[in-house]
Amino acid sequence: MESAAPRYASSASLILDRETEAGLPEVRSMRLFGVEPRSAELATGFELTDGRFPKSGRELTLDGAAAEGAGLKIGDEVTLGTPAGPREAKVVGLLRIPGGSFGGLAFGMVPLPFVQDAFDKPDQISGIAVEAGEGVPVGELRERLDRGLGEGLQAERSETRTQAVTGQLQGFRLALLFFAGTALFVGAFLVFNALSMTVLERTRELGMLRALGSTRAMIARSVILEAALLGIFGSILGVLFGYGMAKGLVYLFGRAFLFEITTLILSPFALVSAVCVGVAVTVVAALLPALRAGRVSPVEAMRSRAGGGGRRRASRLAPVIGLALAGVGVPWIYYLARNLSADLDGLVYASGIAGVIAAFLGVSLLIPVLVRPLAALFSPILRLLFGVEGRMAAANATRNRGRTALTASALMVGISLVVAFAALGGSLLGSIRDYLDDSLGSDYVVQPTQQTSDAGFNASLPEKVQAIEGVESTTSIVSSFRRSGEKVDIVFGVDGNYPGIFRTDFAPGTPKDAFGTLDEGGALIGKQLAESRKLGVGDEIELAGPRGKKKYPIEGVLENDLIGGGSGVYLSKRALARDFNETESEFLAVKAEPGSDREALSDGIGRVLRDYPQFTLYSNAEWKARIEGDFNRQYVFFYAIMGVSVAVSAFGVVNTLSMSVFERTREIGILRAIGTTRLQVGRLIIDEGVVISLIGCLVGVVLGSLLGYLFVQGSGAGGFEIEFYYPRLPALAALFSGLFIGVFAGLLPARSAARKAIVEAVGYE
Numbered sequence: 001m002e003s004a005a006p007r008y009a010s011s012a013s014l015i016l017d018r019e020t021e022a023g024l025p026e027v028r029s030m031r032l033f034g035v036e037p038r039s040a041e042l043a044t045g046f047e048l049t050d051g052r053f054p055k056s057g058r059e060l061t062l063d064g065a066a067a068e069g070a071g072l073k074i075g076d077e078v079t080l081g082t083p084a085g086p087r088e089a090k091v092v093g094l095l096r097i098p099g100g101s102f103g104g105l106a107f108g109m110v111p112l113p114f115v116q117d118a119f120d121k122p123d124q125i126s127g128i129a130v131e132a133g134e135g136v137p138v139g140e141l142r143e144r145l146d147r148g149l150g151e152g153l154q155a156e157r158s159e160t161r162t163q164a165v166t167g168q169l170q171g172f173r174l175a176l177l178f179f180a181g182t183a184l185f186v187g188a189f190l191v192f193n194a195l196s197m198t199v200l201e202r203t204r205e206l207g208m209l210r211a212l213g214s215t216r217a218m219i220a221r222s223v224i225l226e227a228a229l230l231g232i233f234g235s236i237l238g239v240l241f242g243y244g245m246a247k248g249l250v251y252l253f254g255r256a257f258l259f260e261i262t263t264l265i266l267s268p269f270a271l272v273s274a275v276c277v278g279v280a281v282t283v284v285a286a287l288l289p290a291l292r293a294g295r296v297s298p299v300e301a302m303r304s305r306a307g308g309g310g311r312r313r314a315s316r317l318a319p320v321i322g323l324a325l326a327g328v329g330v331p332w333i334y335y336l337a338r339n340l341s342a343d344l345d346g347l348v349y350a351s352g353i354a355g356v357i358a359a360f361l362g363v364s365l366l367i368p369v370l371v372r373p374l375a376a377l378f379s380p381i382l383r384l385l386f387g388v389e390g391r392m393a394a395a396n397a398t399r400n401r402g403r404t405a406l407t408a409s410a411l412m413v414g415i416s417l418v419v420a421f422a423a424l425g426g427s428l429l430g431s432i433r434d435y436l437d438d439s440l441g442s443d444y445v446v447q448p449t450q451q452t453s454d455a456g457f458n459a460s461l462p463e464k465v466q467a468i469e470g471v472e473s474t475t476s477i478v479s480s481f482r483r484s485g486e487k488v489d490i491v492f493g494v495d496g497n498y499p500g501i502f503r504t505d506f507a508p509g510t511p512k513d514a515f516g517t518l519d520e521g522g523a524l525i526g527k528q529l530a531e532s533r534k535l536g537v538g539d540e541i542e543l544a545g546p547r548g549k550k551k552y553p554i555e556g557v558l559e560n561d562l563i564g565g566g567s568g569v570y571l572s573k574r575a576l577a578r579d580f581n582e583t584e585s586e587f588l589a590v591k592a593e594p595g596s597d598r599e600a601l602s603d604g605i606g607r608v609l610r611d612y613p614q615f616t617l618y619s620n621a622e623w624k625a626r627i628e629g630d631f632n633r634q635y636v637f638f639y640a641i642m643g644v645s646v647a648v649s650a651f652g653v654v655n656t657l658s659m660s661v662f663e664r665t666r667e668i669g670i671l672r673a674i675g676t677t678r679l680q681v682g683r684l685i686i687d688e689g690v691v692i693s694l695i696g697c698l699v700g701v702v703l704g705s706l707l708g709y710l711f712v713q714g715s716g717a718g719g720f721e722i723e724f725y726y727p728r729l730p731a732l733a734a735l736f737s738g739l740f741i742g743v744f745a746g747l748l749p750a751r752s753a754a755r756k757a758i759v760e761a762v763g764y765e
Contacts, residue, residue, distance in 0.1 A: 005039030006125040008115045011454045013081030013614035014106045016070055025613045027081065028070065029453040030106040034115030034125075043129050044109060050074060051093030054111050061093035066106035080108075081614035082118040083458040083584045089114075120458055124581060178353050179641045182413060184281050185357060186645045189364070189410040190652040191285035193403065194659075195227060199293045206296045216294035223290035224283060231282030235275040242274065245644070252637050322365030329358030334710045356707075360416070363703055364409035367695070371401040371408075374695045386687050389680055393687030396660075397695070407649075407656040408696035411741070414646035415700025415734045416707060418639065422730035423708025425635045429628060430725040435562050436624055439503040442475075442589035443598070444605065445623040449616040451630060456584025461612060465588065468604040470596035473497045476585035477563065478576050482543045489543055491569045493576030494518070501589050507557035509537045514556030518572040522555035528566030530557045541569060545580045646737070649696070653745035657689050661753045672758045682750035689749075690742030697738035701731050 012032040015025050035043040040053040046063070051074045054061050060078060072078060072091055080087045089110060097107055116122055199206070206219055243266060250264055332355035375394045382390025397404050446465070448455045462474045478493035499515045506514060507527060514524055523541055530536060540551045552571065561568045576582045592601055605617050618626060661668070668681060705726070712724045 003039065003042060003131050005043035005129040006036060006112065006127075007043040007129065008034040008112060008119070008121060008124065008126045010115065010119050010126070011456065012108075013448075013450065013453060013455045014066065014070065014108075015079040015081050015086060015613050024449065024616070027449045027453075027614050028066070028106050029450045029455070030066075030080070030108060032080065032115060033107070033109045034112040035109050036112055039129075040109055042131060044107075045129075046095040046097060046107065046109070049094050049096045051091075053093060054109055054114075055092075056111055058087065058089045058114060059092045059111065060089035061095055061109040062091050063095045063097050063107040065097070066108075067091065067094055070106075079613075080110075080118075081455060081612070083456050084118060084120065084460065085611045086613065087114075087118050120583065121581070176641070178356075179417075179638075179645075181353060181357070182417060182642075183645045183648060184277065185360065186410045186413050186648050186652075188281050188285040189406055189413075190648065190655065191227065191230075191282050192289065193406040193410075193652060194655050195223065195286050195289040196292070196403070196406075199223065199289045202293075203296060206293055207298045210296060210298035219296070220290040220294035223293045224286055227282050227286030227290070228279055231279035232275065234282065235278030238278055239271060239274050249637070249640065252640055318365045319369050322362040325358045325362030325365070327362070329355040329360075329362060330706070330710065333359065333707065334714050336714070359703070359707070360409075360413050363412065363699065364405070367405040367409055367412070367699060368401045370699065371404050371695060372398045374698065375691055378691055378694055382687055382691065386683060389684045390687045393684055393691050396684075396688050397691040403656060403660075404692055404695065407652050407692050408699065410652045411646070411649035411693060411696030411738075412700040412703065414642060414649050415697050415737070416704035417642045417645070419701050419704025419727060419731055419734055420707035420711060421635070421638060421642065422727035423705065423724070424711045425631065426727045426730075427708075427712045427722050427725045429631050431722045432562070432627065433624060434723065435560065436620075436627075439560065439562070440589070440620065441501045441503065441591060443592040443620060444590040444602065445618045445620065446588035446590070446605070446609070446615050447618065447623070448586060449614055451626075453614065454586055455614050456586050457588070457612060457615065458583060458585075461608070461615075462585070462588055464608045465590055465605055468601065468608070470593050470598075470601040470604070472591045472593040473500060474588060474590050475501050476588045478573055478582050478585050480576060480580050480582040482545065482580070489569050490564055490567065491543060491571060491576065491580070491582075492564065493571055493573040493582065495573050501591050503560075505559040507559050510556030515570075517555040518570065519574065521552065521572075521575060523552035524556045524558055524570040525554055526561030526564045526566040526568045527557055527559050528561075529564075529569070530554075532567075543569065543579075547579065550579050646741075650741045650745050653689050653692055653741060654748060656692065657685055657746050657749035658752070660688065661685060661749045665756060668753050668756055669758050672756070678754035682754040685750040685753050686743055686746035689746030690739055693738040693742035693745065694735070697735050697741075701734050704734070705731065 010032055012030045014028040014030045016028070018026050020026050033044050035054070037053055037055045040046075040061070041048065048061070049064055051061065060080070062072065062078075067073065070078075074091050074093065076091050078089050078091060080089050095107065095109070112125070116124060209219060210216075246264060246266075332352060336352035336355065375397045379391050379394035382394055384390075386393070446461075456478075457476075462476050465471060466474050475495055475497040477498075480491045480493075482489045482491055494515070496515070496519070504515070506512070507530070511517075514522075518524070525535060525541060533541075535541060535554055537554055537556060539554050541554055542549050542551050552569075552575075558564075558568070558570070564570075571579075573583075590605065592598065602617060602619075609615055609617055671681060671684075672678075708727065709724055712722050
């Protein structure tokens with residue numbers, strides 16, 4: 001071993017002199033490292049760019065990005081928020097963080113004794129950075145360290161920690177890939193529809209080529225080559241547009257998750273992959289139209305007018321295949337939702353995404369059967385709103401059910417995702433709101449001001465709040481993550497006041513005074529954890545700690561374990577401090593005495609919090625509003641992504657209507673010749689777009705409602721039951737969006753149809 005560097009890392013806050021709009025000090029989340037001067041760089045991996053590392057006293061070396069954002073420089077005095085209250089420090093140096101800023105989080109180094117004193121961790125460290133000596137294999141050094149450290153401690157390579165962080169982001173990456181795959185799925189529908197109509201319009205041209213000696217293979221290859229060229233062109237445009245959209249999504253991500261992304265990286269691999277995937281999807285979507293083009297009969301094609309072959313009867317097998325795909329996809333979606341918390345590997349997730357796509361494809365194959373009855377359903381409404389043009393538009397939509405179904409299917413995918421995620425999000429938020437209304441007996445809540453902060457406070461803050469006149473009781477929660485191999489447990493330390501402020505529901509077999517047994521060394525666990533590990537009252541749960549593994553008898557099972565998501569382990573605060581050195585809380589609930597002066601009480605708590613500016617006092621109503629606002633803000637990001645597929649589908653409606661106008665040129669000319677005005681022709685085309693859009697939106701709302709229900713029922717199978725709340729407003733908005741999409745998508749084709757000259761249109765062949 002060449003050298004070793006101890007450190008103590010903990011969450012803190014950087015409290016600035018400037019104020020927010022609410023008149024409170026501006027607070028930024030911070031990761032504070034206590035280090036020894038001679039090994040500071042090894043302990044953290046941070047590079048010094050100016051000044052020096054901290055040596056003693058209250059010196060602080062701050063990362064350059066945070067210093068620049070806060071307007072700080074070497075020599076400035078700053079205030080650090082610690083569990084015991086604010087501590088003053090002096091900036092003596094600036095750092096460069098490898099990889100740049102991390103979501104707006106500030107990083108700082110102070111002397112190790114400073115952190116140990118401020119965080120009440122005397123003679124404690126949280127980690128040791130080790131550098132292998134020359135010629136010593138890293139693997140061999142790790143084995144030596146593991147043997148020497150003993151139970152409860154383990155050696156870990158820095159690459160392993162990076163991989164762990166990457167693994168935590170894997171779920172989010174999969175979600176983004178799912179939405180990207182959905183957009184490609186919608187695009188494949190549009191390509192297939194466009195090329196099918198193109199082949200149809202070029203029937204006579206293809207027949208002439210066949211008569212001149214072109215083989216079926218040559219015709220099919222020409223269509224595929226045309227699709228490939230379109231795919232290349234479209235993919236390049238997509239990359240350019242995607243880069244611009246990525247910048248917008250990065251900004252939106254920062255607003256939604258309060259996580260700043262400072263650098264947008266577009267790797268050559270991503271560029272090449274995007275173009276290759278775009279071309280591949282286009283070519284695959286073009287295969288069936290290409291085969292159809294190759295099967296064109298020369299004699300029959302020479303006799304056909306454009307559009308003459310449009311009345312192709314759909315295969316009778318399509319609805320059967322559609323039912324089979326939906327019948328397989330929907331149950332698998334439910335299974336995946338039930339196991340979202342399990343350790344599912346990439347193949348299982350991929351098969352789950354395939355199940356969603358199978359459901360979409362299955363419903364798409366069923367839509368041609370639904371076109372006629374749905375058009376008949378909309379016909380009276382359209383006639384009432386748009387007159388005779390509305391009734392004609394409903395009839396025209398059924399003339400080529402396959403084309404209408406393809407266009408509506410692309411729109412259905414985006415709408416169904418919006419409704420499904422609205423149902424899942426609304427149900428989760430509604431269930432949390434109901435739980436808080438029924439279970440939270442406090443009147444005030446104290447939490448970090450910075451929403452992404454995990455800054456904590458020690459026992460002095462609850463004691464000061466408890467001493468305020470009008471306070472009946474307080475309870476705070478200490479939390480810790482314990483890892484043993486691949487298994488991770490979230491452990492909470494609670495006090496005797498917890499069951500008096502939080503209503504608790506126990507599973508059968510749990511004694512009513514189960515929380516009272518925690519001081520005797522027992523544990524409570526969430527329902528989902530109990531079911532997944534086959535644990536019950538009387539069993540023992542083993543947790544890994546710095547002093548080795550500890551076993552705790554299970555005294556009860558919680559059915560409404562909200563804060564632990566059904567997988568929490570509850571110990572007494574004394575046990576958590578003794579066995580895991582965890583003493584800091586991030587949440588304080590305050591219960592007021594009946595009849596107390598609430599205004600005076602909140603003022604009293606506010607005076608205490610002046611020494612803790614990194615924390616804010618919320619009434620129960622304000623806290624619930626904050627949770628709801630955070631939740632809705634994060635969902636906006638996903639709605640924006642899903643909106644892309646809806647927008648792409650709208651282009652499909654434009655394409656279908658444009659081809660329909662071209663195909664019916666002669667028919668439009670005859671209508672104009674018998675007295676139909678240009679305005680009426682334009683309204684007829686727009687009404688057709690409305691019919692197609694309404695069909696897609698209606699089916700999308702129905703399918704999205706089913707998917708949302710499955711997600712909610714599956715996700716509620718664990719410890720915290722989720723009640724299904726139907727998303728009425730999103731569903732109505734999705735239906736009304738069909739009107740807007742149809743109208744705006746039909747404007748350009750309607751204008752083209754209305755401007756056709758009568759004589760030229762009537763003579764069109």
